[in-house]
Amino acid sequence: MSRDVRARIVDAASALLADGGPDAMTTRAVCEAAGVQAPTIYRFFGDKSGLLDAVTGLLFESYVDRSVAVARRDPVDDLRGGWDLHVGFGLENPAAYAAVYGAPRTGRESSADRRVTELLAARIRRIAEAGRLTVPERRAVRLVHSAARGTTLELLGIPWHERDLELADLAREAAITAITDGGELPPRHAAPEVGAALALREGLDGLTALTEAERTLLATWLDRVTDTG
Template identity: 50%
Template sequence: MARRTEPTRQRVIEAAADLLAREGREAVTTRAVAAAAGVQPPAIYRHFADMDGLLDAVAEHGYARFLEAKQAVVRPDDPVEDLRAGWDLAVEFGLANPALYATMYGEPRRGTDSAAFRTGMEILLGRIRRLAAAGRLGVDERLAAALIHATARGAVLTWLSLPEDRRDPALLTAMRESMVTAVTTEKPAVREPGPAGAARALRAVLPERTALSEAEQRLLGEWLDRLAGDGEHPHQASG
């Protein structure tokens, strides 16, 4: 009874995703999806403009499943280990769902407007910001996100392209550690957590920053001095 009352659009998406997982992309035809969803073929086109539209929805469904997996795990306290764990989770999802993964990432922009994709990106950016707060982020946040995505996708697609007897887990470990090396610093750039430590670290190298004018350096220096004192205004400190 629950299946009958389930919205038709969702039934069609889940039927297409199931066919994709069991039989591959070639099995996802209008006739096969309609039969699996228990609807007439014209009903599909009342919800999706064409098969590409249906596949876009299947990709969104995949991002939602991946998001559930992300939210279910217990995250390590160490931000670098958290980065490794997140990368491993992404790769494991791709290896466990090869056809769905190919649909999600086969088209560069497919499914990226979905709420699940955006939430997943916020989780990734949260991991990157944890690295930055600990003084362990070695590159710009956007570059870090691109490197993490690129290495995870490359790892999955390369693994799946290999004959089974040539799939060496050392490949995945090497690619993950290459990503960690590219994104992080070996030692914390900041010795203590929070804005005060970060401000002191930046204040120490400020004179070396030739991109700023003297006036800009003075203004930034004043702001950093405040932050280094945990936000206390210089005049308040003496009172």
């Protein structure tokens, strides 16, 4: 029964969010639509912010499922596909996307944003493991994530009949060029061994066959390779 009530609240909040955005998803409106009292919402979700996280998290899970289903063999092409899905999802679900990314919460990450970041990090890791990443993984994740968010929000702010969807393609390729060798050609601004060193440096904590002192020494060597690359 509790699961049914929770689902009814989420469904009601999702409809309100889609119709009128976060401002329409008031506690009173959700209570009326779901046929519950305010204490019920607080018991399940804590507050309106918790309810919003639950609603957007559920919507974004569908995006995550689609993204995993269309994973490609080439890691850079896989990143391209992930970018396209991200932008497409945002344009298809403007209210939910704006709720997650339109007003950043300083020092607090929503469950939806965390899942998207994890998915992106996995794609970046595949590129690093292939020796094709030319910047540290954390920087690559942040750069691509911020570029995709900014591009999507920019497009959402333009009337649909005036949107230049090629903007997303240009931004995508600029981001990819900034963090990788760009494709089949050798990187022009970093030697292949630099990409391999970056990948190994990110996974250094997992090298349990080495002692802490050995890992520290190896980290120093790898940093020297990447700094001079």
